Amino acid sequence: MDFSIVVREIRQECYLSQQAFADELGVSFSTVNRWEKSKAIPNYQTMKRLVAYCKRLNVDSRNLEEVWREIKNGADTH
Numbered sequence: 329m330d331f332s333i334v335v336r337e338i339r340q341e342c343y344l345s346q347q348a349f350a351d352e353l354g355v356s357f358s359t360v361n362r363w364e365k366s367k368a369i370p371n372y373q374t375m376k377r378l379v380a381y382c383k384r385l386n387v388d389s390r391n392l393e394e395v396w397r398e399i400k401n402g403a404d405t406h
Contacts, residue, residue, distance in 0.1 A: 331395045332366040335378075339364075341387055353377050369399055 336354045339360070350360045355374060362368040370378060374394055382389035 329391060331369055331392070331399060332364050333373060334392045334395055335360075335362055336364045338382060338389065338392060341389060352401055369396060369402055 338368060339346065339367050342349065346354065346360045346364070347357045350357045353360075354377060355370075359368065359374075363370065368377070369375075375393075383386065
């Protein structure tokens with residue numbers, strides 16, 4: 329699965345706009361927009377905040393973490 333799809337699904341599950349999601353994570357709107365367009369992925373620190381946010385809201389982030397690790401390990405070209 330593509331990281332952009334997973335992060336968009338999580339954001340939508342939380343009923344948040346890209347701007348509201350960005351505000352919750354302490355990143356810019358353009359950062360979230362780039363994630364959802366497969367132009368970027370979070371760095372380690374931001375990924376930790378994203379996973380912590382999901383845990384606080386009881387949102388399953390396992391797919392997100394798995395896809396992120398695959399990308400970081402070079403298993404995916406996105």
